[in-house]
Amino acid sequence: MTALVLLDHENGAIKQPSRSAVAAAAGLGEVHVLVAGSGVAAAAAAALPGVAKVILADAPAYAHALAEPLAALLIALAPGYTHLLAATTANGKNVMPRVAALLDSQPISDIAAVIDADTFIRPIYAGNALATVKSSDAKKVITVRAASFDPVPATGGAAPIEAAPAVDCPSLSSFVSSELSKSERPELTAARVVISGGRGMQNGENFKLLEPIADKLGAAVGASRAAVDAGFVPNDYQVGQTGKIVAPELYLAIGISGAIQHLAGMKDSKVIVAINKDEEAPIFQVADYGLVADLFVALPELAAELERT
Amino acid sequence: MKILVPVKRVVDYNVKVRVKADGTGVETAGVKMSMNPFDEIAVEEAVRLKEKGAATEIVAISMGVAACAETIRTALAMGADRGILVETNVELQPLAVAKLLKAIAAKEEPGLIILGKQAIDDDMSATGQMLAALLGWAQGTFASKVTVDGANLIVTREVDGGLETVQLTLPAIVTTDLRLNEPRYASLPNIMKARKKPIETIKPEDLGVDPTPRLTTLKVAEPPKRLAGVKVKSVAELVDKLRNEAKVI
Ligand SMILES: Cc1cc2nc3c(=O)[nH]c(=O)nc-3n(C[C@H](O)[C@H](O)[C@H](O)COP(=O)(O)OP(=O)(O)OC[C@H]3O[C@@H](n4cnc5c(N)ncnc54)[C@H](O)[C@@H]3O)c2cc1C
Ligand SMILES: Nc1ncnc2c1ncn2[C@@H]1O[C@H](COP(=O)(O)O)[C@@H](O)[C@H]1O
Numbered sequence: 317m318t319a320l321v322l323l324d325h326e327n328g329a330i331k332q333p334s335r336s337a338v339a340a341a342a343g344l345g346e347v348h349v350l351v352a353g354s355g356v357a358a359a360a361a362a363a364l365p366g367v368a369k370v371i372l373a374d375a376p377a378y379a380h381a382l383a384e385p386l387a388a389l390l391i392a393l394a395p396g397y398t399h400l401l402a403a404t405t406a407n408g409k410n411v412m413p414r415v416a417a418l419l420d421s422q423p424i425s426d427i428a429a430v431i432d433a434d435t436f437i438r439p440i441y442a443g444n445a446l447a448t449v450k451s452s453d454a455k456k457v458i459t460v461r462a463a464s465f466d467p468v469p470a471t472g473g474a475a476p477i478e479a480a481p482a483v484d485c486p487s488l489s490s491f492v493s494s495e496l497s498k499s500e501r502p503e504l505t506a507a508r509v510v511i512s513g514g515r516g517m518q519n520g521e522n523f524k525l526l527e528p529i530a531d532k533l534g535a536a537v538g539a540s541r542a543a544v545d546a547g548f549v550p551n552d553y554q555v556g557q558t559g560k561i562v563a564p565e566l567y568l569a570i571g572i573s574g575a576i577q578h579l580a581g582m583k584d585s586k587v588i589v590a591i592n593k594d595e596e597a598p599i600f601q602v603a604d605y606g607l608v609a610d611l612f613v614a615l616p617e618l619a620a621e622l623e624r625t
Numbered sequence: 626m627k628i629l630v631p632v633k634r635v636v637d638y639n640v641k642v643r644v645k646a647d648g649t650g651v652e653t654a655g656v657k658m659s660m661n662p663f664d665e666i667a668v669e670e671a672v673r674l675k676e677k678g679a680a681t682e683i684v685a686i687s688m689g690v691a692a693c694a695e696t697i698r699t700a701l702a703m704g705a706d707r708g709i710l711v712e713t714n715v716e717l718q719p720l721a722v723a724k725l726l727k728a729i730a731a732k733e734e735p736g737l738i739i740l741g742k743q744a745i746d747d748d749m750s751a752t753g754q755m756l757a758a759l760l761g762w763a764q765g766t767f768a769s770k771v772t773v774d775g776a777n778l779i780v781t782r783e784v785d786g787g788l789e790t791v792q793l794t795l796p797a798i799v800t801t802d803l804r805l806n807e808p809r810y811a812s813l814p815n816i817m818k819a820r821k822k823p824i825e826t827i828k829p830e831d832l833g834v835d836p837t838p839r840l841t842t843l844k845v846a847e848p849p850k851r852l853a854g855v856k857v858k859s860v861a862e863l864v865d866k867l868r869n870e871a872k873v874i
Contacts, residue, residue, distance in 0.1 A: 445848070451840055552784070
C-alpha cells in the first residue's frame with residue numbers, strides 16, 4: 317500500500333497542516349508526497365522524515381494551485397497509489413473531492429483518526445458526533461484534520477526527488493488576483509497559543525487590545541464568525557465549524573459567547589481560557605479558566621500582568 | 626442563463642444534536658429540520674443574479690426523503706421558479722448527489738450551478754467540487770463574491786490566507802461561503818405564491834444513477850466531554866494559574 321500526499325507549500329517551506337497529513341499517511345503504508353507549483357523547490361519536502369519519494373510537478377499551470385490542473389495531475393499519478401491525501405485546508409478541500417469524483421470514489425473528508433486502511437474516524441455535526449466510517453472504494457481520497465495528528469518534523473529525512481509527468485488540462489479557470497492578510501504572527505493552524513476575539517470586541521480597532529498579549533505569548537489572532545461578518549477582521553481569522561479548526565496548547569476566547577459552531581473549531585485545545593462579561597455564556601462550559609469581566613478592563617490588565625513578570 | 630441550486634434538508638443549525646444510545650447515528654426524530662444555511666446563501670445569490678438580469682430561471686433541487694419538498698418550497702418562497710425533488714430513502718452521499726445532479730444538468734443545461742460549500746450535518750464539503758469534475762466544468766469554491774462577465778464568471782474565494790479571485794469559463798460551479806450575501810426572509814405573499822410553483826418528483830432510477838453509499842458508518846459516538854473548569858476572580862489569578870498550574874505560559 318502506498319499513499320500520496322498533496323502538500324501545501326509557501327516560500328519553499330511545507331505548511332504545518334500538510335506535515336500532519338504526512339503523519340496520518342504514515343499509518344497507511346509507504347508515503348510519497350507531491351509538490352506542485354511553478355518555480356518550486358522540492359528540498360523541504362525531501363527533508364520530511366518518513367517520506368519515501370517526492371514527486372515534483374513544476375509547471376506554470378500549477379502556479380496558483382487551481383483545482384482543475386491539480387486534479388488532472390493527481391489523476392495521472394493515481395494508478396500508483398491506494399490512498400490520496402491532503403490536509404483539510406482551503407487547497408485540500410478544493411482539490412481532493414474533484415480528484416475523488418474522477419476516480420469514482422467517495423471522499424473521506426476531514427479524518428481525525430486512522431483505524432485501518434479502509435476505516436477512519438471523522439467528526440460530523442460540527443464535531444458533536446464522531447463517525448467511524450469504512451470505505452468500499454478501491455482508492456481512498458482523504459482530507460486530514462491537521463489538529464488531530466501531530467505533524468512530522470520539518471527536517472530529518474532525505475527522500476529522492478522525481479519529476480512528475482507532463483499532464484494536459486483544458487484551461488477552464490484562471491487566476492486573477494489575491495488579497496492575502498499580512499501578519500508577522502504564527503499561522504492560526506500552527507500556533508502554540510491562539511487568542512480570538514468575538515462580537516464583544518465591538519470593532520476592528522479594539523482588536524489592537526489583543527496585540528500586546530499575542531506578542532507576549534507568541535500567539536496567533538483568531539475570531540468568531542460574528543467578528544468576521546461585522547468586518548472587524550478578515551475572513552481568514554474565523555475559527556469554527558466552517559472556518560479553521562485549531563487545537564493549540566492555549567486558546568483564549570475574548571468576548572465570544574461559545575456557539576456550537578465556534579466550539580467545533582477550538583474545543584480540542586489543551587487549555588481554554590474565556591473572558592466574558594456574561595457569566596451564563598456557554599463558552600464557560602468548556603473553559604478551564606473562566607474570568608467573568610469586562611474585556612475592556614481585563615485585556616489591558618492581562619497585557620500589564622504578562623509584561624510585569 | 627438558467628441556474629440550478631441544490632438545497633439540502635438538514636438538522637437546524639440551532640439544534641444541539643444527540644448521538645443515539647445504540648451508536649447508529651444521531652437523533653433526528655422530532656428534531657427541527659431546515660435548509661442548509663449555505664444553501665440559503667446559494668438561493669439568495671441566484672435570486673440576486675436573476676434580479677440583476679444575469680439569470681432567467683432558477684431551479685431548486687433537493688434529494689432525499691419526501692419531506693425534502695419542504696426545503697424546495699422554502700427556496701421557491703425566496704424566489705426560485707420551480708423545483709425538482711429526487712426522492713429516495715437511501716442515504717445519499719456526495720458522490721451519489723453529484724452523479725444525480727450531473728444527470729439533471731444534462732437535461733436542464735444550466736449556465737451555472739450554485740451549491741453550499743458544506744452541508745452542516747455531514748460536514749463533507751465535497752459535492753460541488755465533485756459535480757464540477759463529473760461535468761468537466763470549472764469550479765469557484767468558498768465564494769464571497771460572484772460577478773457574471775459575458776461568457777465568464779469572476780469569483781472571489783475565501784482561502785486560508787485571505788481572499789483570491791479567479792475567472793471561470795461558463796458553464797461553471799460555485800460553492801458559497803458565509804460572506805457572499807445575507808439571505809432574505811421569504812415574505813408572506815411570496816410564501817403563498819410558492820405554493821403554486823411546480824415541483825417535479827423523480828427517483829434516482831429515472832436518472833440512471835445507483836445511489837448506494839460507498840462509506841458505511843460502523844459507529845457514531847459522542848466526542849470526549851470537556852469538563853468546565855474553574856472561574857478565576859482576577860487577571861492576576863488567571864496568569865498565576867496559567868503559569869503555575871496549567872504551565873502553558
Ligand atoms: C452555517 C453556520 C456556520 C457558522 N460557522 C461559524 C464558525 O465557523 N465560527 C464561528 O465562530 N461561528 C460560526 N457560526 C456563527 C455562530 O452560530 C455564532 O453566531 C457566532 O459564533 C457568535 O459569535 P460571538 O460569540 O462573537 O458573538 P455573540 O454570540 O454575540 O457573543 C458575544 C459575546 O461577547 C460578550 N461580551 C460583549 N461585550 C463584552 C465585554 N465588554 N466584555 C466581555 N464580554 C463581552 C457577550 O456576553 C457575548 O457572550 C456559524 C453559524 C452558521 C449558521
Ligand atoms: N441531498 C442533497 N440534496 C440537495 N443538495 C445537496 C444534497 N447533498 C448535498 N447537497 C449540496 O451540496 C452542498 C455541499 O454538501 P456536502 O458536500 O455534503 O458538504 C450542499 O450545501 C448542497 O448545496
